[in-house]
Amino acid sequence: MRAILAQSNVCLSASMSQIISIKGLSKTYKSGFEALKTIDLDIEKGEIFALLGPNGAGKTTLISIICGIVTPSSGSVTVSDYDIIRDYRATRSMIGLVPQELTAEMFETVWATVSHSRGLFGKWPDPAYVEKVLKDLALWNKKDSKLITLSGGMKRRVLIAKALAHEPSILFLDEPTAGVDVELRNDMWELVRRLRDSGVTIILTTHYIQEAEDMADRIGVINNGELILVEDKHELMRKLGKKQLTLQLHDALDAIPASLASHHLVLAKDGSELIYTYDSQGTRTGITHLLTDLADAGIRFKDLDTSQSSLEEIFVGLVRRDR
Amino acid sequence: MNLPGILAIYRYEMARWVRTLLQSLVSPVIATSLYFVVFGAAIGSRISEIDGVPYGAFIVPGLIMLNLLTQSVANASFGIYFPRFTGTIYEQLSAPLSPIEIVAGYVGAAATKSIVLGLIILATATLFVQIRIDHPVWMAFFLVLTAITFSLFGFVIGLWAEGFEQLQLVPLLVITPLTFLGGTFYSLSVLPPLWQTVSLLNPVVYLVSAFRWSFYSTADVSVEVSLVMIFVFLALCLGAVWWVFKTGYRLKS
Numbered sequence: 001m002r003a004i005l006a007q008s009n010v011c012l013s014a015s016m017s018q019i020i021s022i023k024g025l026s027k028t029y030k031s032g033f034e035a036l037k038t039i040d041l042d043i044e045k046g047e048i049f050a051l052l053g054p055n056g057a058g059k060t061t062l063i064s065i066i067c068g069i070v071t072p073s074s075g076s077v078t079v080s081d082y083d084i085i086r087d088y089r090a091t092r093s094m095i096g097l098v099p100q101e102l103t104a105e106m107f108e109t110v111w112a113t114v115s116h117s118r119g120l121f122g123k124w125p126d127p128a129y130v131e132k133v134l135k136d137l138a139l140w141n142k143k144d145s146k147l148i149t150l151s152g153g154m155k156r157r158v159l160i161a162k163a164l165a166h167e168p169s170i171l172f173l174d175e176p177t178a179g180v181d182v183e184l185r186n187d188m189w190e191l192v193r194r195l196r197d198s199g200v201t202i203i204l205t206t207h208y209i210q211e212a213e214d215m216a217d218r219i220g221v222i223n224n225g226e227l228i229l230v231e232d233k234h235e236l237m238r239k240l241g242k243k244q245l246t247l248q249l250h251d252a253l254d255a256i257p258a259s260l261a262s263h264h265l266v267l268a269k270d271g272s273e274l275i276y277t278y279d280s281q282g283t284r285t286g287i288t289h290l291l292t293d294l295a296d297a298g299i300r301f302k303d304l305d306t307s308q309s310s311l312e313e314i315f316v317g318l319v320r321r322d323r
Numbered sequence: 324m325n326l327p328g329i330l331a332i333y334r335y336e337m338a339r340w341v342r343t344l345l346q347s348l349v350s351p352v353i354a355t356s357l358y359f360v361v362f363g364a365a366i367g368s369r370i371s372e373i374d375g376v377p378y379g380a381f382i383v384p385g386l387i388m389l390n391l392l393t394q395s396v397a398n399a400s401f402g403i404y405f406p407r408f409t410g411t412i413y414e415q416l417s418a419p420l421s422p423i424e425i426v427a428g429y430v431g432a433a434a435t436k437s438i439v440l441g442l443i444i445l446a447t448a449t450l451f452v453q454i455r456i457d458h459p460v461w462m463a464f465f466l467v468l469t470a471i472t473f474s475l476f477g478f479v480i481g482l483w484a485e486g487f488e489q490l491q492l493v494p495l496l497v498i499t500p501l502t503f504l505g506g507t508f509y510s511l512s513v514l515p516p517l518w519q520t521v522s523l524l525n526p527v528v529y530l531v532s533a534f535r536w537s538f539y540s541t542a543d544v545s546v547e548v549s550l551v552m553i554f555v556f557l558a559l560c561l562g563a564v565w566w567v568f569k570t571g572y573r574l575k576s
Contacts, residue, residue, distance in 0.1 A: 067413075067417040068416060068417050069413055069416045069417055088419065089325070089419040089421075090419075092417060092418060092419040093419045095417070097413070097417050099410075099413055101410055103409055103410035103411050103413065104409075104411060105335075105406075105409070105411055106409070107339075107342065108335075108338075112335075112338065116331050116334075116335050117331075117414060118327075118331075119327045119328060119330060119331025119334070120327075120328050120331045120332070120414055120415065120418040120420065121328070121418050121419060122325045122327050122328050122418075122419050123327055124327050125327075162414070
């Protein structure tokens with residue numbers, strides 16, 4: 001696993017333009033809890049990077065350190081070659097953060113709170129830009145509404161609008177679609193794609209692994225404060241994704257014949273299906289050999305199907321293996 | 324310097340004040356008017372002049388100071404505590420703002436509010452009693468300096484407090500008693516010598532004395548000593564705020 005991580009980092013440094021560089025970052029809270037253990041990670045400019053991990057893995061701590069909310073115990077982070085502590089004005093101006101919790105000034109109007117965020121990040125008022133952000137997020141007709149009157153999904157949009165108010169080049173989305181309905185979630189990912197297309201680098205954490213599979217260019221898996229894997233999404237699914245061939249048998253079997261033992265088949269659905277797992281990238285998949293052996297054993301099938309493991313299955317497998 | 328950032332905090336705090344105008348402005352003005360009715364008109368008429376000043380007029384600087392201190396502390400402490408309580412503090416902490424700029428925004432707004440309140444109470448007082456201001460520039464100076472100092476003190480309380488109860492604890496149990504015992508309604512000279520000495524341990528005595536001097540040129544403590552004491556308290560508050568931001572106490576983990 002470490003080899004994969006190291007290999008991917010080498011590839012990155014050779015070919016990509018990094019916007020965030022994290023070196024030897026660790027965080028131990030006063031309680032003694034070690035939230036991060038020596039993290040090394042580079043984020044490429046203009047990519048969508050998905051950080052996956054179970055609860056308490058260290059995702060939010062990592063994001064909070066980069067944004068300046070949590071102080072690191074050791075290590076360094078640079079954003080566009082600026083150090084996040086020494087050059088905090090430069091780095092924070094470039095970053096927008098959408099927090100996990102729905103925290104906002106509940107008695108403020110949408111317009112006021114988004115304009116307030118723009119000012120905090122050092123930008124003078126620009127009503128035209130704020131209007132554009134609100135329209136992009138379908139919040140324009142709510143601009144005079146107080147936040148307390150908005151639904152959870154709308155409040156989530158407001159948090160995104162606040163994070164975008166100062167025109168950041170890097171956007172952190174800490175589980176932005178938690179508790180958001182499907183339509184709004186799709187709208188949000190559409191917006192994220194548009195932002196990426198406009199050059200914004202996006203780092204997101206999500207529990208909806210399907211989203212990472214749909215959205216991300218690269219995937220990082222964090223568990224127990226350690227980055228156990230960083231990989232291009234397609235490469236990851238190619239390397240770690242298993243493929244399965246399912247054969248629907250003409251006649252159900254009571255047991256797998258001894259002549260087929262070398263194929264490590266699994267009998268499913270009351271003996272009516274045979275499942276064969278193989279590595280699609282291997283030099284030999286063994287499918288031809290299997291089909292020949294099946295014919296020799298007199299086993300006939302009426303249909304067949306192949307499937308590849310999802311990112312979710314890969315993720316669960318990785319985290320279990322790391323325990 | 325992040326000037327838009329400072330102004331954003333300042334404007335936000337002032338907007339919150341306007342939203343709660345009844346509580347933050349009308350309420351103290353009514354309370355103060357009642358003080359004038361009770362101490363000025365009802366009881367004051369039976370009290371002889373103090374240092375040549377009619378009692379009703381004598382209490383005016385003290386009453387302004389009473390409101391200035393309590394409102395400065397209340398405004399600044401609530402201003403910074405509320406985002407901590409709701410979690411919106413993440414935005415200030417992740418913004419390109421230096422500690423000085425964050426303090427300038429919150430303390431500037433809190434001080435502005437209490438100065439406006441102080442001036443309104445002064446205007447209200449003129450409806451009840453005749454007032455003269457011998458040293459208007461010094462009066463304005465003490466008003467601004469005290470408002471800033473106690474807004475800083477309130478900011479520290481807002482950072483220290485872990486709940487609404489603690490937020491109220493210091494204003495109720497420390498500021499109000501010290502103000503009442505700090506010569507708001509009397510001159511120290513009417514106290515027995517021992518209590519006069521004890522009173523000198525109360526920092527509010529110096530504030531009220533200096534402020535009253537700017538009105539009537541009479542003071543319990545010399546103006547120079549008062550000025551030094553106010554600056555000492557200001558330095559202590561600045562030191563506390565500096566330490567909070569340096570260590571991240573109650574702000575960063």
